[in-house]
Amino acid sequence: MNRQHTYLINGGVDDAISPLDRGLSYGDGVFRTFKVVDCLPVNWPIQYQKLVSDCGAIGIVCPSAELLMAEIQMLFDLDETAVAKIIITRGLGERGYAPPAVTAPTRILIKSQMPVYPASHFQDGVALYTCRTPVAHQPMLAGIKHLNRLENVLARAECRDPSFIDGVMMDIDGHVIECTSANLFVRIGSHLYTPDLSKAGVAGVTRQRILDIAHYLHLSSEIKVLELQEVLSGDEVVICNSLYGVWQVRRIAEQVWPIGKLASELRELLRL
Amino acid sequence: MNRQHTYLINGGVDDAISPLDRGLSYGDGVFRTFKVVDCLPVNWPIQYQKLVSDCGAIGIVCPSAELLMAEIQMLFDLDETAVAKIIITRGLGERGYAPPAVTAPTRILIKSQMPVYPASHFQDGVALYTCRTPVAHQPMLAGIKHLNRLENVLARAECRDPSFIDGVMMDIDGHVIECTSANLFVRIGSHLYTPDLSKAGVAGVTRQRILDIAHYLHLSSEIKVLELQEVLSGDEVVICNSLYGVWQVRRIAEQVWPIGKLASELRELLRL
Secondary structure, eight states: OOSSEEEEETTBSSOOBOTTBHHHHHOOEEEEEEEEETTEETTHHHHHHHHHHHHHHTTOOOOOHHHHHHHHHHHSOTTOEEEEEEEEEOOBOOSSSSOOSSOOOEEEEEEEEOOOOOHHHHHTOEEEEEOSSOBOOOTTTTBOOBSOOHHHHHHHTTOOOTTEEEEEEEBTTSBEEEETTBEEEEEETTEEEEEOOSSSSBOOHHHHHHHHHGGGGTOEEEEEOOBHHHHHTSSEEEEEETTTEEEEEEEETTEEOOOOSHHHHHHHHHTO | OOSSEEEEETTBSSOOBOTTBHHHHHOOEEEEEEEEETTEETTHHHHHHHHHHHHHHTTOOOOOHHHHHHHHHHHSOTTOEEEEEEEEEOOBOOSSSSOOSSOOOEEEEEEEEOOOOOHHHHHTOEEEEEOSSOBOOOTTTTBOOBSOOHHHHHHHTTOOOTTEEEEEEEBTTSBEEEETTBEEEEEETTEEEEEOOSSSSBOOHHHHHHHHHGGGGTOEEEEEOOBHHHHHTSSEEEEEETTTEEEEEEEETTEEOOOOSHHHHHHHHHTO
């Protein structure tokens, strides 16, 4: 297919979103983004489990894995690597915040071209800025990839300099949480730390996988409340998401690191 | 018109929302809700000014007042009182949080039937519950009626008992902020206080109007950080929004007040 994006809405190709959809009105829904290779979604069991868990956290019944998988196979082609985004909203609603007693969730599957990342991001690493927009504390929504993402939009809009590929977001106490579209790890000696997301942030699938496999690199992995200074004075910093896998961070604001091996070792382990 | 809802999208009657609209993807937009009587939006200059201000706060260029007014006059009928909701989103976007350098905002105008409120809400007052879902502190978005409203959805879903018509939301420090779809005032002697919204909450048009006219009732009006206990021990509590105007609060959780005159006096002054 030549179009930049194609999509299915509730399985249909001709549908569009109603202006009464609560996903639009209130950001009342969740989403996932992942690679699809030869019609197969990468890390599907973990992605689907997180989708179910995020839906459940806000009281939406997630469509079945079989239904979503059938639609992925309908929309994507063999011999193609592309990006899938699944959005599940609470569905149509009358005016007012109260969720309707009976709702039919809206499911949206969007196919996009795989971004073309510069080879240098993988070989040499990347630079990050620090965001002024804080991540608010909201324990009831922390960790969930929901559709209320204005903080990420404002934080990402702070820096237009293309030499900085993402920004580090901190909470209102100044603790490091994440990047606008990535999770973050810092290695200090033989310890690999990633920020505690119990008050704010999005807990990504690649973050979870790195926590699970770090021991293969003889690193202990731990979730921790992290000050920016602890990250800046760390031995190595990497960021991760489900599209590019893992990139080595060579610079955050004025702090510079030499080239390191952690990102490439993690990519190798993750086979990304 | 007999349909429950009718709408215009970018001025067109046949359009629908693209699944790539950033209003859906990220809640990247703002909205207003107000009454329209005989094709005339009530308090239009203040509503429009707030729409411009909220758009500006997140970097969206608001459509002109003339364009929006022309569309209101197209969608609404003479001899009709109905509800208008205007949604302005940042428009279509590629994948990724960074706002496109050039965007065409999406404007949505929805007409709904005027809710039929029980007469007792005006005559006798209403009861409120207290929400467990806190309002997060986010100074960059405080006061703005943006599309990231999951907190309100969760807070409103906490109580299904129809005898409680709304819930009082507090911030993570326990300070009273607002109701899920109303602002709140407490009278203590000759002082009328409404919560400080510099860290969280939505600053409504009716709240602003009450702050401006309270002196006609020989009340000093003031924005103040308010503990729940200060509200519960106040002489009178009222809530307000642009649809019902002002209602007297007779009960919050276990605290009960006798019937009072403040809401009816304010309604009279506001001519709502």
